[in-house]
Amino acid sequence: MARRYDSRTTIFSPEGRLYQIEYAMEAISHAGTVLGVLAKDGIVLAAEKKVTGKLLDLSGAREGGYGGSGEKIFLLNSNVIGGVAGITADANSLVNYARSAAQRHLFLYNEDIPVELLAQRLCDLKQGYTQYGGLRPFGVSLLYAGYDPHYQFQLYHSDPSGNYSGWKATSIGANNGTAQSLLKQEYKDDIGIDDAIDLVLRVMSKTMDSTTLGSEKLEFATLTLDPATQKPKAKIYRPAEVDALLQKQGLGKKDEDAEMKTS
Amino acid sequence: MDVSFAITGKGYVILAADTTAAHSILKVKLDEDKIKELSPHLAMAYSGEPGDTVQFAEYVERNIRLYQIRNLYPLRPASAASWIRRSLADSLRSRKPYSVNLLLGGYDTNTHTPHLYWMDYLGTLTEVPFGAHGYGSYFALSLLDRYHDPEAPLEEGLAVLRRCIDEVAKRLIVAQPKYKVKVIDKDGVREIEF
Numbered sequence: 001m002a003r004r005y006d007s008r009t010t011i012f013s014p015e016g017r018l019y020q021i022e023y024a025m026e027a028i029s030h031a032g033t034v035l036g037v038l039a040k041d042g043i044v045l046a047a048e049k050k051v052t053g054k055l056l057d058l059s060g061a062r063e064g065g066y067g068g069s070g071e072k073i074f075l076l077n078s079n080v081i082g083g084v085a086g087i088t089a090d091a092n093s094l095v096n097y098a099r100s101a102a103q104r105h106l107f108l109y110n111e112d113i114p115v116e117l118l119a120q121r122l123c124d125l126k127q128g129y130t131q132y133g134g135l136r137p138f139g140v141s142l143l144y145a146g147y148d149p150h151y152q153f154q155l156y157h158s159d160p161s162g163n164y165s166g167w168k169a170t171s172i173g174a175n176n177g178t179a180q181s182l183l184k185q186e187y188k189d190d191i192g193i194d195d196a197i198d199l200v201l202r203v204m205s206k207t208m209d210s211t212t213l214g215s216e217k218l219e220f221a222t223l224t225l226d227p228a229t230q231k232p233k234a235k236i237y238r239p240a241e242v243d244a245l246l247q248k249q250g251l252g253k254k255d256e257d258a259e260m261k262t263s
Numbered sequence: 264m265d266v267s268f269a270i271t272g273k274g275y276v277i278l279a280a281d282t283t284a285a286h287s288i289l290k291v292k293l294d295e296d297k298i299k300e301l302s303p304h305l306a307m308a309y310s311g312e313p314g315d316t317v318q319f320a321e322y323v324e325r326n327i328r329l330y331q332i333r334n335l336y337p338l339r340p341a342s343a344a345s346w347i348r349r350s351l352a353d354s355l356r357s358r359k360p361y362s363v364n365l366l367l368g369g370y371d372t373n374t375h376t377p378h379l380y381w382m383d384y385l386g387t388l389t390e391v392p393f394g395a396h397g398y399g400s401y402f403a404l405s406l407l408d409r410y411h412d413p414e415a416p417l418e419e420g421l422a423v424l425r426r427c428i429d430e431v432a433k434r435l436i437v438a439q440p441k442y443k444v445k446v447i448d449k450d451g452v453r454e455i456e457f
Binding site for chain 1: 338349374
């Protein structure tokens with residue numbers, strides 16, 4: 001009878017726990033790592049892709065839409081990028097919801113949705129699945145990297161229970177403990193965007209299984225202010241750009257692997 | 264017969280509205296406040312159908328307050344203007360539209376800039392350096408074309424407002440005796456004895 005309280009999402013166990021929520025969080029800790037670092041002049045997101053293999057058709061990702069056509073990093077609104085860890089199908093549904101919520105705010109108020117508000121919208125939805133019966137919670141954690149005029153650059157994390165919190169640097173998915181302790185050691189309060197990119201890539205290379213990083217395993221994005229317009233500018237790197245960046249940082253593959261490069 | 268003016272200047276917006284409450288050809292009240300303070304840095308002068316005006320202003324006031332309570336920070340002037348415009352546009356297409364014209368003045372505490380929005384009951388929204396509603400607008404707009412200075416300090420802004428009010432008093436047959444004047448700047452909304 002140990003499983004009596006497992007099958008219902010909305011029933012407390014005698015110890016006062018909601019097992020399905022905890023299982024959802026467990027599912028996320030097996031997903032690919034997603035890393036976010038807040039800098040004073042921007043934010044960096046990086047994510048580890050799990051679904052790879054040379055038979056997988058990546059032509060869509062190679063061309064890359066502005067919204068990113070990868071597996072884990074998405075443009076949620078012109079001022080927010082999201083990184084997801086967990087069940088990809090659930091994540092797609094949440095990304096769609098977030099985009100609608102952002103457009104609804106734009107329609108009502110003629111401004112980009114404040115980042116915290118967008119996180120709240122998704123958390124309200126996620127919380128509903130911890131309370132209404134018969135349904136499974138979303139098996140997804142998200143990182144929101146965004147900009148708004150109220151608090152400038154911001155990084156938020158939300159989990160399947162509908163909790164959210166703001167961070168200077170954090171990580172979700174596999175090895176998030178290792179990543180977070182590395183970030184805690186290396187993060188400095190006045191870090192710039194270039195140092196943040198460097199930090200993210202170094203932490204990523206340590207937490208991922210493979211010895212060399214490459215665009216087939218890594219997604220990468222930044223959010224900065226356009227120097228001309230002072231409007232937020234999201235850049236989700238294309239595979240060729242990821243490889244170029246890794247080469248520049250000295251973390252890429254050696255030249256004999258050049259034929260594997262997508263560029 | 265409502266008359267309202269608004270002027271922006273260096274770091275402030277002035278809103279002015281007459282204080283007459285009229286019923287048919289009678290004046291029933293001479294100290295009616297037709298400028299609603301919506302949030303610490305946002306105020307709105309309203310005119311139009313009596314009843315509609317107060318109802319709509321209170322509806323806006325409470326919704327803006329609700330947004331502030333829910334989201335920890337108030338709506339910025341541009342966003343508030345868009346929301347109010349949408350409310351009027353939706354109302355216009357309902358069975359009984361509100362017949363309300365507005366001048367919305369606000370100070371954006373993020374960018375430290377004053378903003379003034381002109382709105383009418385048809386859902387027209389424009390950001391303007393100065394604006395007016397009612398019969399007063401026929402006199403004031405030409406005056407403001409000549410005398411308005413976006414860089415003027417508050418004293419000069421109030422002097423230009425005084426010109427507008429005097430001109431209306433001089434030329435309009437149904438001139439308004441008294442005005443309420445409110446200023447919105449970095450310190451918030453405050454009333455000025457005029």
